[in-house]
Amino acid sequence: MPAFTITPLPASQVDQARSAALADGTAVEVTSNDDAPFPVRCCLHDASADEGVLLLSMQPRSGDSPYAAPGPVYIHRDRCAGYSPQGDVPQILRGRTLSLRGYTDEHMITGTAVVAGDDVECAALQLLDVPGTAYLFVHFAGPGCYACRIDPAA
Numbered sequence: 001m002p003a004f005t006i007t008p009l010p011a012s013q014v015d016q017a018r019s020a021a022l023a024d025g026t027a028v029e030v031t032s033n034d035d036a037p038f039p040v041r042c043c044l045h046d047a048s049a050d051e052g053v054l055l056l057s058m059q060p061r062s063g064d065s066p067y068a069a070p071g072p073v074y075i076h077r078d079r080c081a082g083y084s085p086q087g088d089v090p091q092i093l094r095g096r097t098l099s100l101r102g103y104t105d106e107h108m109i110t111g112t113a114v115v116a117g118d119d120v121e122c123a124a125l126q127l128l129d130v131p132g133t134a135y136l137f138v139h140f141a142g143p144g145c146y147a148c149r150i151d152p153a154a
């Protein structure tokens with residue numbers, strides 16, 4: 001049994017952000033594959049432009065704290081089936097440099113690590129072991145955008 005669970009942005013929050021960004025004109029539709037693949041956060045999958053991909057700003061849900069911040073994410077333009085785990089770690093985390101940040105229940109940082117995607121399990125377990133750590137946020141270290149959340153297995 002895996003020692004942690006990985007979750008994408010909640011579908012309800014993605015739906016709300018998509019609607020709002022399309023309505024106010026802040027969503028950017030991806031029209032070419034020049035920068036592909038696009039790691040969509042709705043289902044943690046590397047998408048291509050022909051799937052329909054939007055770039056917009058979202059703030060991952062967390063408590064109020066100095067660390068709470070919105071950032072750029074790709075999502076599917078149309079609601080998708082969501083994330084279904086295939087093994088412990090989604091492929092979009094492999095082959096990318098990741099920044100892991102551990103937080104308390106009050107969303108204050110307990111520890112950080114920058115690791116290659118292939119080392120995410122080890123780094124996640126080490127950070128989850130830091131006293132007071134309730135969950136982790138994973139960001140893509142280069143562009144600095146939010147990827148997903150990691151919680152200890154129940």
Ligand SMILES: [Zn+2]
Pocket residue numbers: 040041042043044075076080081082
């Ligand atoms: Zn999706």
